[in-house]
Structures are given as structure tokens and as C-alpha cells.
Amino acid sequence: MTTLHSVLDTGSADYHDNRSALLGKIAELDGEQAKALAGGGPKYTERHHKRGKLLARERIELLVDRDSPFLELSPLAAWGTDFPVGASVVTGIGVVEGVECLVVANDPTVRGGASNPWTLRKTFRANDIAFANRLPVVSLVESGGADLPSQAEIFIPGGRAFRDLTRLSAAGIPTVTAVFGNATAGGAYVPGMSDHVVMVKDRSKVFLGGPPLVKMATGEEAEDEALGGAHMHGTVSGLADYVAEDEVDAIRLTRRIVARLNWRKLGPEPKPVEEPLYGAEELLGLVPTDPRVPFDPREVIARIVDGSRFDEFKPGYGTSLVTGWADLHGYPVGILANARGVLFSEESQKATQFIQLANSADTPLLFLQNTTGYMVGARYEQGGIIKHGAMMINAVSNSRVPHLTVNLGASYGAGNYGMCGRAFDPRFLFTWPNAKSAVMGPVQLAGVLSIVARQAAAAKGQDYNEDHDAAMREMVEGQIEQQSLAPFLSGRLYDDGVIDPRDTRTVLGLCLSAVHSGPIKGAEGYGVFRM
Template sequence: MSPAPHPVLPSALDTASAQYRASRAHMSTLLDEIAAEQAAALAGGGEKYTARHRERGKLPVRERIDLLLDEHSPFLELSPLAGWGTADPVGSGFVTGIGTVSGVQCVILANDPTVRGGSRNPSSMLRMLRALDIAESNRLPVVNLTESGGADLDRQAEIFVPGGEQFARLTRMSAAGIPSVTVVFGPSTAGGAYVPGMSDYTILVEDRARVYLGGPPLVKMATGEEADEEELGGAAMHARLSGLADFLAADETDALATARRVVGQLGVRRMGPTPLPSPEPPKHNAEELLGVVPADLRTPMDVREVIARITDGSGFTEFKPEYGPKLVTGWARLHGYPVGVIGNNGVLFSEEAQKGAQFIHACNRSDTPLLFLQNITGFMVGTRYEQGGIIKDGAALINAVTNSAVPHLTLMVGASYGAGNYAMSGRAFRPRFLFTWPNHRIAVMGPKQLSGVLSIVRRNASAAGGRPFDEAADAERRAALEAKVERESSALYATGHVWDDGVIDPRHTRDVLGIALSATHAAEVRGTTAYGAHRH
């Protein structure tokens, strides 16, 4: 028997209003900025190095991915702007994402050899390890498309120690029954040689792949031995002598076809429940999401307008609608999967915290995944609220978020400030996926509030010490700090540092979350009744 449909959410969004038009224009400008940065990442090392790569008979990284994936199936790229705002290239010279290979949903990791020979940098390490987080927590097989000169030696101090985690992950996942398949197209040297070594299956391209702990120059320096690359680590040698290669491919196309066959015989079985077939699209237009959130994030908005444009049939059964109204909670379906939705309609009070904790407990009892829609400035402060128990109530909500065992998906559609970030399943609380919209802001507090707090501290310190307060110097310091916090709290800065899994176009929200939900259902979906200590 099919479950009863959820009531349809009405919409009060006035798309003809000045505020809506201004919000939409602001979002469109931000999307243009994101698109420009994504174009830079897609360009890899640029025309010169891409042309040189093709002249060598090699395919660019995204063409390799296209040939690996099932035809016409989507590829959800993860952390596509990693490295923005750092010393690393935008995109980090590495590609990660989720795609379907021979009917199996997989995490794909791929070097871009047109960017510094595919060498690893700190941002590519962060991007790779985050993708492995996703593979491990959701029990998704991994396909490595490897061609790398190894670590960027100029940055070795930033890479060497954390880099070992990749090898630990691969072997731990294999022991847990989460397989990995590695295709080697070119060099895979030094520590990189352990990637195929610790994979369940390896495919090496003949006359192209080179897998060795030390190349000819290092062997010469270390032992005095003269050896060529084929003797040390050629694909044919590994297929016939060392046994490292399970399959020897004639060329890249053959290697990718072999990888598809290998993935198809892995025998992967999904452990979560299947979605309802043929889900109804939202009744409200997703295009309108461009203007839902005001350009000024201090302006109130109704998160139900977002919910109404992403859930199946715009359906939503709201839980406790009259209690703690600044937190919206309820049940819906998204691409056929049941979800519990928790969304902000303003600052969190004690009632909101209590309501949120109760709802999380309920979703865990019913094994229902949770979707957090963040637009939060934090918990309410002041004498009345402190005396009313805001700390213990907030702690109860954070306790519930922390110990919840069902999959969490987090989408930041606006502000994410202070402990509100924690209470709404921010990155530190390990949601299975976390995406943002381009207008997203994240910091301990807003720029003006932060600079104002420090100004008050300086002013009080001057008064306590009997010193005159320099108003001009204070104003200059406040302005500089506000500019710094404004820059460091932007969506681009956050995604560049891999604090999220990508900045997405609001209009694509439903499909991005649908792919993410599908990925979480590769693993078992089961809640818990075990929670930490909390005060009543």
C-alpha cells in the first residue's frame, strides 16, 4: 500500500515584488561569478597543456569520466571549486564526484594531468579525502582514474602526513566490503603507487602506465642501479612479472571499458529502502528559487517557499506548526525518498531547540533521513533567554544532531552563523552531504557584529586602564576586520577550502539532493535511540 500523500504547501511568494526582483538579480550576479570560476576549473591546465596531452594520444580527465559513466547518466561533481582563494589552482587539479557505472552508483576520483602533471597539492588532498568520506559513509565503490607525478614537492610539508590517509581509507574500505577499482593511465609514483596496490582491482594501460616506488633517477641515487621505466614499473611488467596489474589494457578506451565490466561484476547490493516510483515534480516552479532568499540575509524569509519547490508534489506534513515557529519541521518526499525536513525561519529560541530535538528523535525512530535547510544567525541571547535555559535547550538540540544515526543532508540557503551552524548539522557534525547556494555566508557571527564586539572589548579595556580611546583608530580597525570577515565568510571562500561539497544553482537543488539521497541509500538507513546526557 502506498503511503498517504503529504498536503501541498501553498506559496505566498510575490514574484512581481521589488524585493523578489532585487533578490533574483543578486542571485543571478552571484551565479555568474560561480560560473566564471567553474569555467576556470574546467579548463584545467589551459589550452596549451590540454593540446599537448591530446597529442600524446591521451584523453582529458572529464572525457575519461564520460566514457566510464553509463550513457546519459548524471555526474554530480563534488567540491568543484576546491582551491579557490588558496595557493592552489581552482579545482585543485583533481576531479571527484558521484556517477553510475554499469548500473552501480560510484564515487569517482580522477587526476587532471594537464594541471602540473596531475601532482597533488593540499587542496586536492582535501578534495580526495572528502570524497573518500562520502564513499565510506555511504558504502559506495570507488573508481580511481590515476595519472599523477605524485606530490607537489614544493608543498611536501603540507601533503606528506595527511596524504597517508588515502591508503588507510582504501584498505579499510576494502576490509568493510567497499571495493575500489584503479585505472592507471600514466605515472603513479612513490606513495601514489600504493593506490593501485591497495585497490581491489587494477587496470593498467600498456606502454603508458608507470607504477613504481622510485623512478630511474631515485633508483640511481639510492642504489647505483641503472634501470629504465619499463623495467621498474611498466604496465606489461606488472601484468606479467609483479602481478600488480589484474588487467592489461591496449589503450585508454579499452581500459575504461574494462573498468565498466569490472564494476558490473562487483556484486554490489544496495542496503537502503528503494524510493517510490515516478515521483511527482513540485507544483511550484523551481526557477522561482532564484529570488526566494532576500539579498540582505537579515531580511526575514519563509523557508517553506524553498521546501515547496524541491519536494515531491510540493508536499509537506508540518510537525508542531504552532510551537517554536522559527524552526520549521515536518515530513516530505524527495525523488521518492522519505525525508524529515528541518528549516530555519529565524533565530533559535528554547522552544525551537526543544521542537527540533523531538523531531530528530522521531525521525530516528522511523529510520527517516534528515534534510537541514540552514539560514540561521544563531541562538537568542540576553538575560531573559539565558535565565530561561537557552544553553541547556540548545545543548539538547546539538546532542540530538550529534547522535542522530540516520543520514543527514545539509543545504545552506543563507546565513550560517555561530552555534546555529552546529545545531543545523554543519560540517563538524558530519552530514553525509553538505551543499550551499551562492549567497551563503558562514562565520562565527556577521562581520558588523564581530567587529562591533571587539570594538566594545577595546573600549572597555581602555576605560579600565584609564586610557583615552582612539575613535579614529578603532573605526579603521573595524572597517579592516569587517572586510576580512566579509571575504572569509563568502560561499566561494568556504567551498575553496572544502568546507562543503559544492556551491549549487538553486534551480538544481531538487536533483542534487535527489542524487545525494540515492547515494545515502546504498548503505543501511537506520536510526538510534541512544543519545548523550542532556538537562531537562
């Protein structure tokens, strides 16, 4: 393999300016993620602890193997909405008794763990990840069911949560639920549809309708324990497979269930792991503060792949897209990385062939996005940019090897599609704090609207109001800028998290390990390629 040699000048003014700007973005991100970590705030956290209960992340910490990493997913879900950041649920991938599992834990300090519309979307995404990567699902439940004021947005789509659990089970992917408190109404179906169920004595309450609803519906007077207590479910209804003495015992039992799954990965074992020759810390100074200024993605690749070794494919052809082969934490990957932003016909054809080769070799693909989209203009339209771009998108759409995507800087227009954006179902998609994504840049979009408005006024024989135009452009640029930022996009679950660039190698390594829980098999056919 060819070893990459970095030419990054870590002593330059540009490097230090870039580093300072990105550290500022990371600090802002840390502040937003702290809101999710805070849950319902000190008042409700203290009250929860006084009841002798653990917080959601404390339960996860006891669940996963000691000193093993936990890759939290979608921590900024619901950012910028009327709902709390984090969406009252914690999801992620952790190792339990040596088995990589998808963990879903309700946060009972946020409105009793009730599900809002973003809770559903976050949970659905977690289920998709579990299904695609063949990961057992462990649910740590304490939820009052639906957040009733927003029931109109929850009730109909919420049924998918039940469908997901049954489909996971039918696919042979185990589902394990531990109930730590209330699991009411729709929440009761989570243990009801799981393969294995643990409840906590004198704590767990699982019922379709609590005492007030039963009283209103039937007139029956019933106590919590008789309706849905752990003892009743363990001795009468049979819903509980195990009744724990306390929360710690429930987590112990959950770990023992996972240990007895006899779970095996189906993908190939990794090779011995080598660290890159260059430090991850240097990634902070790589990205220019001006998103219009390109940077060499080989400098990123050199800091995330094993031994900084990279066999580049077609290095002299379609040079604004870098393609090649490497290992990452011992797993082979094919890498596609934007070098100068724009995708031309040559880059599209190069990418198409490379994706086919990766599928023929059963090799996962890593997309490193920094693109303004496919090239426009008469020359390029006449040269076939539409059909060549469509060829690349066809290849991405019908590729069957696992895809991982990281947005390093920009992801605009159809370039987002060709470089495997969210709509193309990458197994995992992460974003750097400086990254942006939209149909086009704010200035370009506002300019297009201005040109269209001018043409409309001219067609009607009307004068064009320049003051109105300036105000419109300013408003549109501000709106598009806000909506293209990483926290906004992550809040709407258009990625699986905004990550510190220094963590990129670790995050990708965890993801590659997860995808190898299932078989790695390439496509055997594609749609029609327009030539």
C-alpha cells in the first residue's frame, strides 16, 4: 500500500485560524449537547435520585461492559424545536457481555419519559440501525407513554415502534427489555413485544391503562400492583420473565440474558489495527474557515486510516474526487472523498466504476463529503453531466455493501445524493461541527430568487423595487444559513450525530465493527446506466 505523506503546515497562520474557529464550533456544540445530558434539569434529576432510581445514562453505564465505549446516536434530536434537546430518550451502540447492542433508554426526568414526535423519530432511527446491522436491541424502559398534548403527531406513526420490535424478532435479532418504572399505554407494548423481559420488584408498573383510566372506562377500582406490578406479571400474567430485586439487579439480569444469546458476528474478522502516522489533533486546523476554500481530503484520510496507507484509484482522472482503498481499525474500506467541491462528468464516471468494484469485492464504502454539487453550465450540460451524475447516483442507490458517510464541510445540491446523503440510507452518517448542507448556498439561493423576481417584474412591465430586493435577499440568506447548520440538521435527525473531528477515526471504527455484525455482501445487479 502507498503511505500518504502530509504536507499540512501546522505552524501557519491559516492553520491556527482554522483550528481556533473549529474549536469555537466544538465549544458551541458541547453547550448544546450539555442540554441533552442535563435531562429534565437539576430539580427532576434530584427528585429521581431521591426515589432511589438511576438516570438513563447511569443505567447504560452499568449495562455496558466496563471501560468499553458507548457511541451515542442523535444526541441533538429535537434541537431548535419546542421539545427538549435529546427528545427524552438516549440511544446508542454499546458492548454488553462482548456483544454489540443497540440500546434505547427513556429519560424519566423529562416529562416522565413520555414520547414526543421527536422521541419517535429518534427511536425509529435506532431501530433501523439495529435492523440493518443485525444488532440485538436492549430497551431500558421508564415511560408514561405518549406526550398527550402532541398525541395527534404521535398516535398514528407510533404504531411503527411495535411493528419494528416484532420484525426484529422475526428476523432473528433479539429484543430485550428491562422495565424500571412506569410502562403505560403504548409503553406497555415494548415489553409485551420483546423476546426477553425483566421487571423490578415494587418499581415496575406495566399496564395498558392505569387506575384512573380503568376507573373512567369500567368503573373498576384497582391498585397499581394488581393492574401491572412486577410480582403480578411474574406470577400471574407471565409478562415478566425475570423479577429483579432492584435496578442494579435488573441490569445484572439483562446482561446475563445477552450473555446467553450465543450471538455471533457474520462479517469477516478485522486485520491487526495500526494507528495513523499523523495525529487526530491536526484535523482541527485542516478545514478553512471559508467553506468556499477547498482542502485536500487526503490530509483527512492520512489521519483516520490504518498506517496512513491509501491505494488511490485513478489518481490522474476526475481529480476533484479522490477514490481509493484503505483499512480502518482493521476493516477494509473503499473511500470516496471530494477534493475541490464540484463533481464533473469524469468524477461521476470514476465514482460509478469504483462503487461497482467495491461491491464486487464485498468492501464497505466511506463517503467523505465536501461538495457544492454537480457542475452546471452549457458546456457541461452538453457534455452529459445529467446522465453521468445519474449514473453515479444509480450506483450509490443500488450498491449493497455498507455505506458510512461523514460531512466534513459542505453538502449541497445533488452532490449530497451522489455522496450518499441521508436519503440514500447510509448505515451511519455523521457531521463535523463546521459542516453545512442545503439545496445550495445561502447567497446563491437568494440570488436565484432575486433573478426570478426581476424577470417576473420585467415580464409584467413593472419597476423592480431594489430596497425590497435587498431586504428579501438578507432575510433568505439568514434563513438558509440557519437551516444549513450542523445543529439544525442533526436536530431533525438528518445525521446520526455531530462529532468532534478528532473522534472521527474512533467513531468510524465503532461503526465498522457494528456493520460487521451482519454479512458483508455486494450488489449483484444495478439499474440501467445511461451511457
